[in-house]
Amino acid sequence: MKHILRISGEHERLPTAELEAVLEGEMLEWSFEVEGRTVVLDVVGEDPRFLQRLAYTLKAAEYLGESDSLEELAGEVYDEIGDVNSFRVRGPPDVQVKFGEILHKMGLSVDLSNPEADIVMVEFRGRHLAGLKTPLDREYEKRRPQHRPYFHPTSMHPKLARALVNLARVRPGDTVLDPFCGTGGILIEAGLMGLKVAGWDVDRRMVAGCRRNLREYGIEGEVISEDALTGSKVVDAIVTDPPYGRASYTTDEVTGLYDGFIRRAHRLLEAGSHISIVMPATYEPNTEGYEIVGSHDVRMHKSLTRRIWVLKNLRDFF
Numbered sequence: 001m002k003h004i005l006r007i008s009g010e011h012e013r014l015p016t017a018e019l020e021a022v023l024e025g026e027m028l029e030w031s032f033e034v035e036g037r038t039v040v041l042d043v044v045g046e047d048p049r050f051l052q053r054l055a056y057t058l059k060a061a062e063y064l065g066e067s068d069s070l071e072e073l074a075g076e077v078y079d080e081i082g083d084v085n086s087f088r089v090r091g092p093p094d095v096q097v098k099f100g101e102i103l104h105k106m107g108l109s110v111d112l113s114n115p116e117a118d119i120v121m122v123e124f125r126g127r128h129l130a131g132l133k134t135p136l137d138r139e140y141e142k143r144r145p146q147h148r149p150y151f152h153p154t155s156m157h158p159k160l161a162r163a164l165v166n167l168a169r170v171r172p173g174d175t176v177l178d179p180f181c182g183t184g185g186i187l188i189e190a191g192l193m194g195l196k197v198a199g200w201d202v203d204r205r206m207v208a209g210c211r212r213n214l215r216e217y218g219i220e221g222e223v224i225s226e227d228a229l230t231g232s233k234v235v236d237a238i239v240t241d242p243p244y245g246r247a248s249y250t251t252d253e254v255t256g257l258y259d260g261f262i263r264r265a266h267r268l269l270e271a272g273s274h275i276s277i278v279m280p281a282t283y284e285p286n287t288e289g290y291e292i293v294g295s296h297d298v299r300m301h302k303s304l305t306r307r308i309w310v311l312k313n314l315r316d317f318f
Ligand SMILES: C[S@@+](CC[C@H](N)C(=O)[O-])C[C@H]1O[C@@H](n2cnc3c(N)ncnc32)[C@H](O)[C@@H]1O
Pocket: 152, 154, 155, 156, 179, 180, 181, 182, 183, 184, 185, 186, 200, 201, 202, 203, 206, 226, 227, 228, 229, 241, 242, 243, 244, 257
């Protein structure tokens, strides 16, 4: 099945890296082409549910056809959707009008508010592409940290939290551990994607707050007071955002924490599983025993850039 996707322009590589990670995590066979912010994705299988997981894919449509000629493309689209009565076309204004007129002449009626077929037109590599809109649930703003029962300002935006989870190449049913879980921002996104979640934090207030936040979203998870450097549990993926090294921590303390945790994580993951972790862009982790799958710089706000590392564990302790 082919899909036409519109990816976010916020970051150059993160949207396609996230897409690749989700497809790998879901063990799908796929290939895609990218031009600007448009991706044409070919996936083996008819189930489009994986699209709902993506944070940096803003819009999606089921691919119907492509051509240099709008008349020819309208014929293809009509063959695909001809049994509907009403349609709407969205795309570049001139294309939208012309394509709409052709389909109208073929006997379909326009309905701008509640069409049976919501057609999307895109220009891709000099050709016209047509798709049928796939509605995507995008509720990030509602889930921002300040809307949760327990709030702490260190929690990241849900969109980034979701992308971090996805980069760890997980699929529904897998268990994700956030060993520095704080208020649970990462675990909320993971839980909403159908993953099992576990959280650790040394601060008991955070543990209680995280439990409260998970309950608010109907997510069950094991959240305990535990030190990330000594706790033990074997999980399918680790997704985390350790302390930044501001306020309560010195630079040496946080660097020691990152070094220690990255070493420790070999014991928490089977070989072939991933960690997706955010750290200061200036910190270079010792990645011995890991394959570096990706690294992405993300501007958190004006004066703070952080780096996401995606590491695949190569060591087997079991
Ligand atoms: C940046 S915050 C995590 C934010 C989190 N993603 C959220 O949504 O709230 C880092 C957390 O790590 C916890 N922490 C610091 N040192 C730790 C350790 N050694 N083991 C476990 N948790 C630790 C802190 O208490 C803090 O809650």
